[in-house]
Amino acid sequence: MALWFFRGLGRQVVTTRYPSVLDPWTAALPTPPSFVPSRLTTELVHRLVESCPSGALRQEDRELVLDVGACTACGTCQRIAPDAITASGVFELAATSCAHLVKRVPIRGGDK
Amino acid sequence: MTVPGHEEDRLAARLAGDIHGLFGRSLHIRTIDTGSCAVCESEIRLLLAPHYDLHRLGLFFTPAPRHADLLMVTGPVVRVMELPLAKTYAAMPEPKLVVAVGACPLGGVFDEDEIVRGRLDQVLPVDVFIPGCPPSPLALLQGLLVAVGRLAEKVGALSFVAGEETSK
Amino acid sequence: MSAPLLWAAGIAWILAAGLGLGASRRVFLWAAGAVSAAGGAACLVGGVLLTMRGRATATVLGAGDVVGRLDLRAAPLASAFLVLLGLVTLAIGCYAPRYHKPGRGTAAYLCAYNLAALASLAVLVAGDVTTFLIAWESMTLACSLVILRHWRRAGVREGAFLFLALGEVGFAMVVAAFVILATHAHSLDLSVIAAHAQSIPIGWRSTAFVLALLGFGFKAGLAPLHIWLPAAHPVAPADGSAYLSGLVIKLGVYGVMLFGFELLGHGPVWWGLLVMALGAFSALIGILYAVVERDLKRFLAYSSVENVGIIMTSVGASMTFSYYHQPVLGAFLLLVALYHVVNHGTYKTLLFLEAGVVEHASGIRDLDRLGGLVHHMRASSVISLVGTLGIAALPPLNGFVSEWMLFEGLFQGFRVHSHVVGVLILIAAATIGLTAGLAVLAFARAFGIAFLGMPRSAEAARATETGQPVLGPGLLAAACVALGVGAPAVLVALDHVVRGVTGVQLRPVLLVSNLTVIPGHTNFSGFSPTYLAVFLVAVTVVPIAIYAASRPRGATQRVPVWDGGLMSYRARMQYTATTFSNPVRVTFQRLYRPDIHIDRASDDPAGSSGPVHYRTKVQPIFEQYLYRPIARFVKAFARLLQPIQSGDVNQYLLYILVVLVVAYLVYAW
Numbered sequence: 001m002a003l004w005f006f007r008g009l010g011r012q013v014v015t016t017r018y019p020s021v022l023d024p025w026t027a028a029l030p031t032p033p034s035f036v037p038s039r040l041t042t043e044l045v046h047r048l049v050e051s052c053p054s055g056a057l058r059q060e061d062r063e064l065v066l067d068v069g070a071c072t073a074c075g076t077c078q079r080i081a082p083d084a085i086t087a088s089g090v091f092e093l094a095a096t097s098c099a100h101l102v103k104r105v106p107i108r109g110g111d112k
Numbered sequence: 113m114t115v116p117g118h119e120e121d122r123l124a125a126r127l128a129g130d131i132h133g134l135f136g137r138s139l140h141i142r143t144i145d146t147g148s149c150a151v152c153e154s155e156i157r158l159l160l161a162p163h164y165d166l167h168r169l170g171l172f173f174t175p176a177p178r179h180a181d182l183l184m185v186t187g188p189v190v191r192v193m194e195l196p197l198a199k200t201y202a203a204m205p206e207p208k209l210v211v212a213v214g215a216c217p218l219g220g221v222f223d224e225d226e227i228v229r230g231r232l233d234q235v236l237p238v239d240v241f242i243p244g245c246p247p248s249p250l251a252l253l254q255g256l257l258v259a260v261g262r263l264a265e266k267v268g269a270l271s272f273v274a275g276e277e278t279s280k
Numbered sequence: 281m282s283a284p285l286l287w288a289a290g291i292a293w294i295l296a297a298g299l300g301l302g303a304s305r306r307v308f309l310w311a312a313g314a315v316s317a318a319g320g321a322a323c324l325v326g327g328v329l330l331t332m333r334g335r336a337t338a339t340v341l342g343a344g345d346v347v348g349r350l351d352l353r354a355a356p357l358a359s360a361f362l363v364l365l366g367l368v369t370l371a372i373g374c375y376a377p378r379y380h381k382p383g384r385g386t387a388a389y390l391c392a393y394n395l396a397a398l399a400s401l402a403v404l405v406a407g408d409v410t411t412f413l414i415a416w417e418s419m420t421l422a423c424s425l426v427i428l429r430h431w432r433r434a435g436v437r438e439g440a441f442l443f444l445a446l447g448e449v450g451f452a453m454v455v456a457a458f459v460i461l462a463t464h465a466h467s468l469d470l471s472v473i474a475a476h477a478q479s480i481p482i483g484w485r486s487t488a489f490v491l492a493l494l495g496f497g498f499k500a501g502l503a504p505l506h507i508w509l510p511a512a513h514p515v516a517p518a519d520g521s522a523y524l525s526g527l528v529i530k531l532g533v534y535g536v537m538l539f540g541f542e543l544l545g546h547g548p549v550w551w552g553l554l555v556m557a558l559g560a561f562s563a564l565i566g567i568l569y570a571v572v573e574r575d576l577k578r579f580l581a582y583s584s585v586e587n588v589g590i591i592m593t594s595v596g597a598s599m600t601f602s603y604y605h606q607p608v609l610g611a612f613l614l615l616v617a618l619y620h621v622v623n624h625g626t627y628k629t630l631l632f633l634e635a636g637v638v639e640h641a642s643g644i645r646d647l648d649r650l651g652g653l654v655h656h657m658r659a660s661s662v663i664s665l666v667g668t669l670g671i672a673a674l675p676p677l678n679g680f681v682s683e684w685m686l687f688e689g690l691f692q693g694f695r696v697h698s699h700v701v702g703v704l705i706l707i708a709a710a711t712i713g714l715t716a717g718l719a720v721l722a723f724a725r726a727f728g729i730a731f732l733g734m735p736r737s738a739e740a741a742r743a744t745e746t747g748q749p750v751l752g753p754g755l756l757a758a759a760c761v762a763l764g765v766g767a768p769a770v771l772v773a774l775d776h777v778v779r780g781v782t783g784v785q786l787r788p789v790l791l792v793s794n795l796t797v798i799p800g801h802t803n804f805s806g807f808s809p810t811y812l813a814v815f816l817v818a819v820t821v822v823p824i825a826i827y828a829a830s831r832p833r834g835a836t837q838r839v840p841v842w843d844g845g846l847m848s849y850r851a852r853m854q855y856t857a858t859t860f861s862n863p864v865r866v867t868f869q870r871l872y873r874p875d876i877h878i879d880r881a882s883d884d885p886a887g888s889s890g891p892v893h894y895r896t897k898v899q900p901i902f903e904q905y906l907y908r909p910i911a912r913f914v915k916a917f918a919r920l921l922q923p924i925q926s927g928d929v930n931q932y933l934l935y936i937l938v939v940l941v942v943a944y945l946v947y948a949w
Contacts, residue, residue, distance in 0.1 A: 015168050018257055022250070029248055034274040054220040054245075066272055070220030072245030086274050093243040093267045094255035098233065100268035101218070101241060144845075178842055196845030203842040 029091045030073035032056075032066065039084035040064060041109040048077050048085075062107050068093060069101040084109075132261030134207060135181055138170045139260055142180035144200055147228070148187030152214040152246040156184065164249045171256060177203040182259060185236070188216035189229035201236055209259050210238045213252065215245040283337065283354060285326030286405060289366070292319030293398040296373075300390025303382055310377045312390050316397070317373025323401065324366025330359035334776040338407050338471065351469060353407030356780025357542065360618040361404050361534050364625040367759060368526040369397050372519045375633050375752030379519060379640065389429045393523065396422035403531055409458045409468040416454065416531075420447040420499075423528055426520040427512050439512035446508045450498030454535065457491040460484055461543060470543065477545030485544050489551055492539040493558075500532025502592060503562035504902045506585045510569070513581035514645065518636020521577060525584040526629035530621050533591055540599055541614065541781050549603045553704060556596025560711040563589030567718045568871060571725070571864045572898055574857055576635050576645045579726060580628065583671065586715060587624040591617050593708050594686050597693075600705065602782070604696040611784035612800040613689045615774050616682060622770075623678040623763060627670035630756035634664045637753070638730065641743035647726065647857035652735035657745045659754070661731045666757040670764070672723040673716055676813035678763035681797070683716060684807070688799035695801075718864065725860045734851040767809040768795050858896075865896070873899040 012020060045064050049057045056070035057077065078085045095101045143156055159166040166172070174180050177200045189197065201210070210232075215221050217232035218241050224230035232238055242255035257263040296316040302308035334356050341350035376393075380386040399422055402415035424447070427440040462468050464484060465476040477485070498505045509529075513521045540551065566585030573579040594617035602610030637660050638653065639645050654661040666677070673679040690712070693705030735741035763770055768791055775786045789800050798806035843849045865872060875897040881890030 015165075017169075018253060018263055019250075026248075026250060032243070032272065034272050036274045054215060055223065056215075056220055067219065068267060068272070069218030069241055069243045070215055071243060072215045072220060074245075088270075088272055088274075090267065090270060090272075091244065091248055091251050092254040093247070093251060094258040094265060095241045095243075095267050096239065096258065096265055097268075098218075098241065100265065101243060103270070103272045105271075105273055176842070192847075195847055199840070199843075199845045202839045203845075206837070 026091065027089065030075065031087050031089050031091050032068050032071040032073055032093070033077055033085045034088040035064065035066070035105040036084050036086075037106050037108040039081070039109050040105065040107045042107060042111045044081055044084065044109070045107055048080060051076055051080055059107075060104075063104045064107055066103045066105065067101060068103060069095070069098065129261070131207070131209070131259075135209070135260040136170075136262055138172075139182055139256070140172050140174045140180050141182045141184050141256070142174055142177050142200065142204070143184040143186070144193075144197060146185060146187035146193040146197055146217070146232075147190035148214065148216055152186040152216075155246045155249055155252060156186070156213070158249045159252060161249075164253060166253070169253070169257070171260075177201075178205065180204050181207070182209040182211060182256075183236075184211045184213055185217055185232055186213045188222040189232055189235055190227055191229060194229065194235060197235065209240070210236050211240045211242060211255060211259055212238045213242045213244075213247060213255070215243060217241075218243055220245070282326040282329040282333065282359075283339065285322045285329065286354065286362070286401065289319040289323035289326060290398055290401055292316070292322060293369075293394045293401070295319075297391045297394035297398070300394055301387050303380075303387040303390050304384055306382045309380065309382050309386065309390070312394070313373050313375075313377035315373075316376070316390075316394055317370050319397070320366045320368070320370030320373050322366070323362055324370060327359050327362030327364075327366050328773065330354055330362060331356070331773040331777050333359075334780040336471065336780070340407075350411050351407030352405045352411070353470060354405055355542075356777045357537060358404040358534065360622060360774060360777055361530060362401075364530060364622050365397070365400055365404065365527055367622075367756070368523060368625055368629050371629060371633065371752040371756045372523060373752070374755065375522075375636075375749045376519050378747070378749035379636055380517070385429060389426065389517065389520075392422050392425035393520065396426055396523065396528075400527060400531060404534065406470070408470055409462050409473075412470070413451075413455060413458065417451060419528070419531070420444065420451065423447075423520075423524060426523065427516040429517050429520060430515070433515065435511070436515040439508070439515040442508040443512045446498045446505065450495040450505075450532075453491045453495030453498075457488040457495060457539065460488040460491070470538075474542045474545075477543060482548070485547060486551070489539060489544055489547060490554075493536055493555065496532040496535030496539075497558070498532070499529065500536065500592070501529045501562075501585045501588050502532075502558055503565040503585060503589065504906055506562065506566070506588075507900075507902055507907065509581040509585055510573075510578045513584075513632075514575055514577040518577075518632055518639065521581075522629040522632035522636075525581065525632055526625045529584060529588055530625055533588065533595070533617075533621060536592070537595060537614075537617070540595060546603070547599075549600060549701065552596045552599030552601075552603060553701070554596070556593050556600060556705070556708050559589045559592030559594070559596055560708040561589070562586070563593060563715040564711050565589075567715045567722060568864070568868055569898070571718055571722045571861045572858075572872065574647050576638065576647055576650075576726065576730065577632070579647070579722070580631055580635060583719070583722065584624075584628055586719065587620070587628070587671075590683070590686065590712060590715070591620050591624070593712055594620065594689070597690055597705060597708065600701060601689075601696065604698065604701065606695055607782065607784045608786065608789055608800045609689060609692055609695065611778045611782045611786050612790065613686070614782060615771065615778045615786060615790070616685045616689055618774050618777060619678075619770065620682040620686065623670065623682050623760075626756050626759050626763060627667045627679060630663065630667040630753050630760065631671065633749070633753045633756070634660055634667065637748045638743070641745070641748060642739045644737065644739050647729050649737040650730040650735070650740045651733045651737075651851065651854070652740060653731045653743055656743060657731075657748075659750050660745060660748065663750070663753045663757045664727060664731060666760055667753075668723045668727040670760045672720045674720070676764055676809060676816050678760050678767065681764055681767045681809045683712075685797065685799060686712065688805055692799065692801065692804060721861070721864065725857055729855065729857045729860060733854050734849075736851050736854070736856070765810055765813040767797065771797065865898075871901070873901070875899060 045059050049059055053074060053076060054070050054072045056067045058065050145153060158164060183201060183204060212218055212232040219231045222228045222230055229235060240255050240259040242251060244251050254263060258265050292315050296312045299308050299315060300312040303312055336353055336355040339352045396419055399415050399419035403419060406412035406415055424440045424444045427443055428436060430436055461473050464480040465473040501509045563586045566582050566589055570579050570582035573582055594613045598610045598613035644650060670677040670679040673683040690705055690709035693702045696702045771790060775790060778786055792798050795810050796806050796808040877895040879893040882888045
């Protein structure tokens with residue numbers, strides 16, 4: 001039998017399944033943002049909502065609502081507020097319902 | 113948007129079990145482009161490349177909707193594509209699944225206007241949404257396997273708040 | 281028992297002709313149709329009874345030497361044709377009252393049609409030469425009146441003229457053939473001529489045979505003598521065309537068979553080979569022109585040419601086999617020819633009647649503008665489908681059985697002890713094979729384009745079945761199925777006929793175990809049409825029954841046909857008849873020499889765009905290269921002789937003087 005078969009077994013590479021260990025380059029994939037609630041201010045949120053080219057961000061009461069489905073991971077919001085927003089690194093985003101893709105982040109940074 | 117209740121959860125779980133039994137090991141996919149920029153199509157096409165290799169998972173592409181189990185829709189659903197989309201969906205025999213791929217059919221990028229519908233779930237009942245612009249082939253693979261019940265959905269439990277337990 | 285029935289049929293048709301004259305009123309129209317159908321039924325039963333008898337009987341009407349006397353003879357050879365005559369007139373009798381509208385034109389037409397039927401009956405039961413010739417000419421004249429029903433329309437007078445002209449040329453040749461035989465046999469009676477056949481010198485017999493072959497070939501539609509068929513059939517009313525194709529051309533075949541098998545005795549081998557060659561040529565030419573034809577009725581006319589070719593191939597092969605001391609195969613192929621006569625008469629009549637239904641329902645004969653008729657004309661579609669399956673020779677119908685038998689007979693050409701002739705028989709078989717394949721293509725095209733799919737024009741979309749005749753064609757469809765599935769019974773009857781004609785006892789080497797047909801020799805092949813039909817029905821019905829019984833009880837979803845998700849599927853996106861037959865048109869373009877015109881808005885690829893007009897026309901090569909030169913020569917010769925008829929009285933007086941002097945001199949010596 002070919003050596004690669006045993007090598008694969010040893011490395012736990014199972015070819016009929018979704019990979020259990022992801023390749024290292026997946027860490028560099030563009031992903032939706034993660035927010036730091038304490039650094040979000042109302043004014044910043046207003047600017048972020050206006051700047052999102054895809055309309056994935058909106059403000060509701062005291063919460064910033066991110067529609068993960070609409071997010072194109074362009075990085076615009078991260079460039080505007082790099083200390084409040086980081087890349088989440090999540091690219092396995094499949095959801096069985098729209099509701100699971102709507103994420104609410106409380107605005108705790110004040111009104112500035 | 114409503115949160116599913118207990119009864120609906122139970123039914124969903126049973127349906128998921130049926131779907132897994134039917135499609136878990138063999139699924140035929142029909143893709144349809146309702147006006148996308150074709151980058152999602154490139155990513156879907158990469159699924160057949162040796163690195164990702166869709167066939168090893170028992171998933172296949174087919175052009176004929178009569179043979180298809182799952183309809184993979186890209187693009188923001190332009191209005192002139194609504195009729196072909198409806199015809200394709202009607203031509204698929206039951207049971208069938210619908211997957212929305214990319215940010216466009218999920219309401220991103222294009223707002224609803226006289227050319228574009230914007231959201232796929234206004235036109236068809238969607239089973240799985242795969243965000244991304246474009247979603248990488250691994251994301252597509254994960255989405256398809258979620259659709260057939262071989263993988264569990266991850267994003268529902270995440271909060272996208274930096275530093276918290278349930279955010280990556 | 282058959283003779284009274286045939287008399288009854290003749291009287292019924294005279295009566296129907298009389299009633300038909302009053303067909304300006306509806307009741308007379310229906311009465312004429314009913315009586316004509318009754319006559320047909322009587323003729324059918326009489327013919328069937330006559331086949332079982334296997335011997336000839338003679339009757340004489342009136343007295344006198346040549347004039348005033350009708351010699352009638354009910355012979356076994358004519359019995360198969362009598363069966364066909366009865367079947368065709370029965371169906372047309374049921375069809376005509378619903379097809380025609382009451383009026384003076386219809387009255388004249390019905391009178392002419394019934395007289396044509398009477399004349400055909402007389403041709404088949406003629407016992408001597410004069411009766412035959414009078415009946416033949418009457419039939420030709422009556423049929424030309426039938427064609428001239430709508431004489432004011434375009435093309436009708438040309439069609440009738442061609443029919444009459446070629447019919448008269450053929451008649452002249454037939455008269456010459458009969459005169460040769462009657463002179464040598466010193467009698468006008470057909471039985472006496474047949475008895476004296478071998479004593480006539482072979483040169484005269486060969487001349488008579490060639491004259492008869494060509495003369496009857498004009499009527500039968502043997503290529504290249506067939507050009508009246510595509511001209512006359514489209515312009516005659518549907519039941520007239522059905523009668524022409526169903527019966528009249530078979531009378532030409534009857535004439536050839538009469539000369540070849542009865543009146544001339546045994547002849548040299550080239551008789552059979554000539555008939556076979558003409559038959560194979562005719563079959564191929566007929567179907568090649570049929571495949572590229574747009575007009576539904578002209579298409580069916582060319583298909584008749586093809587089938588007459590098949591029958592003649594069988595006749596010719598029969599004569600060849602008999603010459604080479606294979607009497608069983610000779611008799612077998614004669615039986616096949618007679619069987620194919622009956623089969624073709626049945627389904628061709630059916631198809632012409634259905635073409636009439638389609639023409640009345642939609643007003644168009646052009647295949648490229650029909651389509652989708654199956655949705656609103658269910659019964660007609662089913663009946664046409666039976667006829668199409670029959671003529672395309674698909675199992676389990678009658679066309680399949682007769683063509684299978686023909687092929688099996690031809691494939692046994694190796695039993696002939698001459699290599700050359702064996703190869704020629706094989707070439708004929710190959711030609712018929714090509715013909716059969718093209719026939720399937722042609723009829724799939726005709727039925728599919730006309731009945732299936734979407735309507736290609738508004739008239740086709742409006743076509744409905746109400747008021748259209750169904751009984752007549754339906755009877756013929758049932759007859760097609762019966763002739764196919766009940767082939768063993770039919771073959772028993774035809775075996776009697778063949779025994780009466782050739783003297784060969786075919787039964788033990790034709791039907792084994794009562795239901796299996798074998799081609800003359802047990803070590804060659806065999807099949808059972810009855811078992812095949814049962815098998816085909818079972819193979820269709822049993823899986824459907826299993827499915828229906830075990831189907832999940834949930835609701836069935838009906839969704840439209842998957843058309844690629846197109847925004848609107850238009851009728852113009854379908855195949856047309858022209859495009860469907862394009863591969864054949866391109867392959868055989870040296871034969872067709874199509875005249876192609878393409879009109880574009882601009883030849884520059886980047887120029888203005890607009891509709892492209894593509895016109896292609898098949899050249900009629902027989903008219904161009906055979907008939908027109910002969911006609912031109914005859915005209916030139918006549919112009920040469922014109923000075924004789926100068927109109928000058930003095931010249932005519934000179935003629936009288938010259939003739940008197942010459943007659944005196946001749947008499948003096």
